[in-house]
Amino acid sequence: MKILITGAAGFIGTNISMHLLSKKHTIYGIDNFDNYNSLKLKKYRIKNLKKNKKFYFKKIDITNRKVLLKFVRDKKINLIIHLAAQAGVRYSIINPNKYINVNLLGFMNIIFAAKKNKIKKIIYASSSSVYGDSKKYPVKEDDNLNQKNIYAVSKMLNEKMAETYSKISNIKFIGLRFFTIYGEYGRPDMFLFKLFKNSFNKKVFELNNYGNHDRDFTYIKDVNIIIEKLIYIKSQNHTILNICSNSPVNILKIIKTFKKKIFVRVKYIKKHQADILKTHGDNLKVKKITKYINFSKFNDNLFKIYSWYRDNKIYKL
Numbered sequence: 001m002k003i004l005i006t007g008a009a010g011f012i013g014t015n016i017s018m019h020l021l022s023k024k025h026t027i028y029g030i031d032n033f034d035n036y037n038s039l040k041l042k043k044y045r046i047k048n049l050k051k052n053k054k055f056y057f058k059k060i061d062i063t064n065r066k067v068l069l070k071f072v073r074d075k076k077i078n079l080i081i082h083l084a085a086q087a088g089v090r091y092s093i094i095n096p097n098k099y100i101n102v103n104l105l106g107f108m109n110i111i112f113a114a115k116k117n118k119i120k121k122i123i124y125a126s127s128s129s130v131y132g133d134s135k136k137y138p139v140k141e142d143d144n145l146n147q148k149n150i151y152a153v154s155k156m157l158n159e160k161m162a163e164t165y166s167k168i169s170n171i172k173f174i175g176l177r178f179f180t181i182y183g184e185y186g187r188p189d190m191f192l193f194k195l196f197k198n199s200f201n202k203k204v205f206e207l208n209n210y211g212n213h214d215r216d217f218t219y220i221k222d223v224n225i226i227i228e229k230l231i232y233i234k235s236q237n238h239t240i241l242n243i244c245s246n247s248p249v250n251i252l253k254i255i256k257t258f259k260k261k262i263f264v265r266v267k268y269i270k271k272h273q274a275d276i277l278k279t280h281g282d283n284l285k286v287k288k289i290t291k292y293i294n295f296s297k298f299n300d301n302l303f304k305i306y307s308w309y310r311d312n313k314i315y316k317l
């Protein structure tokens with residue numbers, strides 16, 4: 001199958017590309033090499049992917065409708081996995097306009113490109129942040145949503161756009177509410193790789209909210225398999241799925257476990273205004289649809305991913 005992956009130079013995009021290439025799909029990756037995260041890292045990920053002859057890359061900004069449309073038409077794409085976005089909760093306080101531009105306009109262009117080219121399915125990234133702080137856990141897909149920042153609002157609106165277009169087009173949409181995905185090639189702006197980098201460079205690691213956060217960490221290799229299964233599944237017009245392990249871990253506990261083996265200096269600081277205290281999702285729906293039930297345990301992976309980090313020099317730059 002010819003699959004377009006947007007945000008292919010990003011953390012999840014690179015992992016899914018690798019996984020689907022190993023399953024003999026042809027991957028057309030696009031990314032604008034946005035400088036929100038390390039450019040060196042993005043180029044390194046794409047260089048790795050290009051070793052496979054079935055991977056094609058083009059630098060495209062999804063807000064440029066004309067260029068995007070031409071690419072999708074010329075490559076005769078069968079399916080879109082849309083991951084490109086301005087990510088990050090805290091940065092949305094500083095630069096909200098970028099979220100509106102990339103996450104809303106960009107997504108509209110993706111839908112438009114699919115519609116014009118009669119593409120039947122779009123699998124797109126939403127986020128657990130659409131739930132906000134909840135009163136009861138684990139959160140289920142049809143629970144009330146309560147966004148706390150513009151990033152979350154942009155993801156909620158993506159879901160509304162998908163819902164609308166699933167009714168007025170022949171495109172089937174699957175929206176993935178990702179819950180703190182972690183793993184190899186991870187994001188340098190997220191907790192785990194920040195912790196690793198500060199520890200490795202002997203710098204102080206600032207721990208928000210004194211570590212009193214719980215996160216439903218979800219391993220990227222579980223995500224890869226789930227997405228692969230979703231490609232083939234006959235779904236309804238619009239399906240929303242929690243992509244989570246249903247197993248939240250306390251951040252302070254992670255720090256304590258990590259410090260037992262690896263040195264890191266920690267500065268305990270107060271909560272950031274954009275942060276959510278806890279994420280914990282119910283994953284019954286995704287288990288039922290995909291029959292994938294064996295989610296990895298965070299504690300089994302922590303030091304494995306740290307070793308991977310240590311062996312990948314680019315991450316320390």
Ligand SMILES: NC(=O)c1ccc[n+]([C@@H]2O[C@H](COP(=O)([O-])OP(=O)(O)OC[C@H]3O[C@@H](n4cnc5c(N)ncnc54)[C@H](O)[C@@H]3O)[C@@H](O)[C@H]2O)c1
Nearest residue numbers: 007009010011012032034061062084085125127178180181
């Ligand atoms: N990683 C997580 O835990 C997590 C959690 C919830 C939701 N998500 C969502 O999953 C998706 C992938 O996340 P990620 O962690 O891989 O993020 P990432 O930042 O590593 O990847 C996103 C990629 O999109 C690219 N991009 C940004 N603007 C673009 C534009 N205008 N045109 C083309 N490409 C553009 C970036 O350069 C980047 O390579 C995002 O939509 C994100 O919001 C991720």
